[in-house]
Amino acid sequence: MSKPPRRISPSVLENIALHYLDRFDSSAENLRRVLMRRVARAARHHGDDPAEGAALVAALVARFCASGLIDDARFAENRSRSLHRRGRPARAIRQTLAAKGVGDEEIAAALADLAEETGAAGDLAAARHYVRRRRLGPWRPPEERAARRDKDLAALARAGFSWGVAQAALDEGRGEGEDEDEVDLAFPGTFR
Incomplete structure (x- = not known):
């Protein structure tokens, strides 16, 4: 039997986000999706309103972006290099970054940097x-x-x-x- 999810609070949500970012590099949208899955699961279990959790997630992601903990441009650049080293073409890199919620401007900049490096x-x-x-x-x-x-x-x-x-x-x-x-x-x- 699995452990029941903890009730969502600002401190619990921040701990979840920091633990996730400690393990994985992430875009702002991807972190928002991860946290919203946790909020939805906790809301179903405890009968809470998911909209309250969504507001907490939005505030936390905005705070992390402002502090530089999350940077979509840095994420796109690092991920595009990693995917290129693994043998992925530019088209597949673009699709992967878009699926992670990276904006078109950041994707274009990352692919331009990659093209400059690789020729x-x-x-x-x-x-x-x-x-x-x-x-x-x-x-x-x-x-x-x-x-x-x-x-x-x-x-x-x-x-x-x-x-x-x-x-x-x-x-x-x-x-x-x-x-x-x-x-x-x-x-x-x-x-x-």
Whole structure:
């Protein structure tokens, strides 16, 4: 049996928010959603009015934004870099940030900074990371590459890469210093 939720008060709500922000970076809208889920659950359990909790959440999020504890621009910049390193294209980064409640201006600024850092081939670099991480194309054993090419292109398309970028990422060979002899494909992350 699960523990009943605590009755919402300003101090309880602040503790919940601080604990969440201690574990995760968040946008203002995302934190508001997290706190409103907690308020709704507590209101259902205790028979309280969720509108009172919503006012407390709005005041708390505004206070955290004013103090700099929450900064949507910083969140968008950090999250876009993280997603790019994991091999996500700009389109997928934009969708992820929008789903987290980041505004269009912050998203555009974060993607512009990312494009400035990565250069013109930002999506191609992300596709290379994705291909390597998923062991597609040049990272497959040579005997499987031709047979799996269509599946690799489909995987890149599902990840949000354009057809041209997907083909370029699969057609490229391994980078310098990443020869077949140096990387053990049977045990990812180990070297011979």
